[in-house]
Amino acid sequence: MADLSVKIGGLQMKNPVMTASGTFGYGEEYADFIDISQIGGIIVKGTTLAHREGNPYPRMAETPSGMLNCVGLQNKGVDYFIQNIYPRIKDIQTNMIVNVSGACVDDYVATAEKINELPNIPAIELNISCPNVKQGGMAFGTTCAGAESVVSAVRKVYKKTLIVKLSPNVTNIAEIALSAEAAGADSVSLINTLMGMAIDAERMKPVLSTVTGGLSGPCVKPVALRMVWQVAKAVKIPVVGLGGIMNATDAIEFFLAGASAIQIGTANFIDPAVTLKVVAGINEYLDRHGFSSVKEIVGALKV
Ligand SMILES: Cc1cc2nc3c(=O)[nH]c(=O)nc-3n(C[C@H](O)[C@H](O)[C@H](O)COP(=O)(O)O)c2cc1C
Numbered sequence: 001m002a003d004l005s006v007k008i009g010g011l012q013m014k015n016p017v018m019t020a021s022g023t024f025g026y027g028e029e030y031a032d033f034i035d036i037s038q039i040g041g042i043i044v045k046g047t048t049l050a051h052r053e054g055n056p057y058p059r060m061a062e063t064p065s066g067m068l069n070c071v072g073l074q075n076k077g078v079d080y081f082i083q084n085i086y087p088r089i090k091d092i093q094t095n096m097i098v099n100v101s102g103a104c105v106d107d108y109v110a111t112a113e114k115i116n117e118l119p120n121i122p123a124i125e126l127n128i129s130c131p132n133v134k135q136g137g138m139a140f141g142t143t144c145a146g147a148e149s150v151v152s153a154v155r156k157v158y159k160k161t162l163i164v165k166l167s168p169n170v171t172n173i174a175e176i177a178l179s180a181e182a183a184g185a186d187s188v189s190l191i192n193t194l195m196g197m198a199i200d201a202e203r204m205k206p207v208l209s210t211v212t213g214g215l216s217g218p219c220v221k222p223v224a225l226r227m228v229w230q231v232a233k234a235v236k237i238p239v240v241g242l243g244g245i246m247n248a249t250d251a252i253e254f255f256l257a258g259a260s261a262i263q264i265g266t267a268n269f270i271d272p273a274v275t276l277k278v279v280a281g282i283n284e285y286l287d288r289h290g291f292s293s294v295k296e297i298v299g300a301l302k303v
Pocket of ligand 1: 020021022023045046047069071073099127130165191192193215216217218220242243244245263264265266267
């Protein structure tokens, strides 16, 4: 058995596999299917300062090799999370990470400050890349100045591991990653969904209520791999890779491109046990190739 443990900032992980925000609820929803404590980390649904209803339905559409969504950060707000959800999930024996979003810098800061007080949340993932909200969200992740402003403000109040989730809807993702690193991020995760749309030709209407939405699943993997590779070459902090990972081979491709850990999103909707199958498959690959640790294959791509 190879050593699967990795460290992301101050976050010690038993293995490099996490669940992606918005695709695994608060973890408990999957506890009937698998032992969720065996996952390296669970990133819970996007949390905002105030309650959000999300966007009107329909907000999902299947596409060839993927899906579009425009959920729009539906959640009951950080105070509800602290009072009602945190007590239920705080003793799950893995890293429970909160994904934080906001409409303005002050929202992000206030939410992060509250989560900083929760002893059993060792990290936050700052979502500066949501394409499905009118204000804030992706706006911060598409310019260096925007990323710098929100990350540096949150860094001042948030004392634990700060992961910043980047948007692929940019021309040069490496320069946004460098801005996040300079502003104090401990790690960057990428990619969030790619902006797309679907049309119902018979009705001559868009499929999604918001017309455009975020594309995820196997169709985005080549874009995600390319961006992880570019970012990993540019920054010194660890990179968390995601986008279209369906199995252990996909995960290994991300490690080779330079990711120190990975997340799995859309695949959870198809197979609730996919995370643990990926952990087993990574181990099998490392054994077969004679590696004693997953760290040995991070960035090991022979170009
Ligand atoms: C239904 C759905 C909801 C999502 N909600 C969030 C969210 O709240 N916060 C966030 O940062 N990303 C959210 N995402 C993006 C995923 O975390 C992930 O970045 C993206 O889906 C790419 O990974 P995948 O191809 O493995 O799904 C959501 C994705 C889907 C499909």
